[in-house]
Amino acid sequence: MTEIPLPPCQLPPPLQPGDLLQVVTPSGAIRELEVFQKGIEIWRSRGYNVQLSDTWDARDGYLAGSDSSRRHQLASAWHNPDYRGILCTRGGYGSARLLENWTWESQHPKWLIGFSDITNLLWSLYDSGICGIHGPVLTTIAAEPEWSINRLFDSVEGRNLAPLTGVGWGGGKVSGRLLPANLTVATHLLGTPIQPPLDGTILALEDVTEAPYRIDRMLTQWRMSGAFKGVCGIALGRFSRCEAPSGIASWTIEEVLRDRLADLGIPIISDLPFGHDGANAALPVGQLVELDGDKGILSWL
Incomplete structure (x- = not known):
C-alpha cells in the first residue's frame, strides 16, 4: 500500500437533531419545487431545524439570483455561528462565480452538502482545510434509496460508513484523501486558484449528459496538464446519459474511461454507486480512505 504524507482536513462538529441548518441556492435557479419541498421534509423528519434564506428562489437568467445575492446567501450561512450546516438546493451552474476573492475563514466550520x-x-x-459532503442536494434526496439517505445522515452525524463496492481494475491497494467531483466542473477548475493540491488524493469522479468524445477531451486535458501526477487512485461513479448521439460512430463511455485512465499505473475502481440519475452515496470530502483496485472496494479509514 502506498503511503503519502497528507495535510490535515478538519471535520466540522457532528450534527445532531435540533441543529439549525440553512438552505442556500448558490448555482442554478430552482425549478423542481415539489421535490425540493420533499427534500426539506426529509431533513425535518430527522429532527433538524431547516431555514430558507429570503432569496432562495430568486432568478437572474439561468442563475439563482445575482452573484452578490447568492454570495450573500452563502456568506451569511457560513459566518453565522447559529447555523451548523448548509444544505444546497441544486446544482446547475454558477457556484464558481462566487469564489472570486472569496475566503472561508471562520471560527465555526460547518457541514456543506451538495454535488x-x-x-x-x-x-x-x-x-482551505475543511471537509464537506459530496452527496444529495435538496432537489435529489427524495429520489434516493433508504440506504443512501441513511448513509448521508451517518456521514454528518459522526457514524462509521460502510465500504462501497464496484468493479476493480487492478493495481493493488492505496490510501489517500478522498476528493470527489463532477468531472466537467473539476476540469474547469484545473489551473485556477480554486484547484487544491492533488498529491495524495483519491479522485472520485462522476458526470452526466456528456458525450464520450467530451469525456475523452476532458481526461486528455488532465493527462496533458499533468493533473494526474500525484493522484494515488481513482474511484469512478456513474456517467449517466453519456451515450453518443444515435447514428454517429463512437466509442462507448466505458471504452473512453478505460482508454484514458487504465494506463496511469494507479488503482482504479469503476461502477461505484454515486453520481446523477441513481443512488448517490454520500462521500465525505477530504477523509482518509483505502481503495482496493483488485477487489473493487472503497473503504473509510
Missing part, C-alpha cells in the same frame, strides 16, 4: 456544480464549493473548502 455536481457544488464541486466548486467543496473543492474550495477542501483547499
Whole structure:
C-alpha cells in the first residue's frame, strides 16, 4: 500500500437533531419545487431545524439570483455561528462565480452538502482545510434509496460508513484523501486558484449528459496538464446519459474511461454507486480512505 504524507482536513462538529441548518441556492435557479419541498421534509423528519434564506428562489437568467445575492446567501450561512450546516438546493451552474476573492475563514466550520456544480464549493473548502459532503442536494434526496439517505445522515452525524463496492481494475491497494467531483466542473477548475493540491488524493469522479468524445477531451486535458501526477487512485461513479448521439460512430463511455485512465499505473475502481440519475452515496470530502483496485472496494479509514 502506498503511503503519502497528507495535510490535515478538519471535520466540522457532528450534527445532531435540533441543529439549525440553512438552505442556500448558490448555482442554478430552482425549478423542481415539489421535490425540493420533499427534500426539506426529509431533513425535518430527522429532527433538524431547516431555514430558507429570503432569496432562495430568486432568478437572474439561468442563475439563482445575482452573484452578490447568492454570495450573500452563502456568506451569511457560513459566518453565522447559529447555523451548523448548509444544505444546497441544486446544482446547475454558477457556484464558481462566487469564489472570486472569496475566503472561508471562520471560527465555526460547518457541514456543506451538495454535488455536481457544488464541486466548486467543496473543492474550495477542501483547499482551505475543511471537509464537506459530496452527496444529495435538496432537489435529489427524495429520489434516493433508504440506504443512501441513511448513509448521508451517518456521514454528518459522526457514524462509521460502510465500504462501497464496484468493479476493480487492478493495481493493488492505496490510501489517500478522498476528493470527489463532477468531472466537467473539476476540469474547469484545473489551473485556477480554486484547484487544491492533488498529491495524495483519491479522485472520485462522476458526470452526466456528456458525450464520450467530451469525456475523452476532458481526461486528455488532465493527462496533458499533468493533473494526474500525484493522484494515488481513482474511484469512478456513474456517467449517466453519456451515450453518443444515435447514428454517429463512437466509442462507448466505458471504452473512453478505460482508454484514458487504465494506463496511469494507479488503482482504479469503476461502477461505484454515486453520481446523477441513481443512488448517490454520500462521500465525505477530504477523509482518509483505502481503495482496493483488485477487489473493487472503497473503504473509510
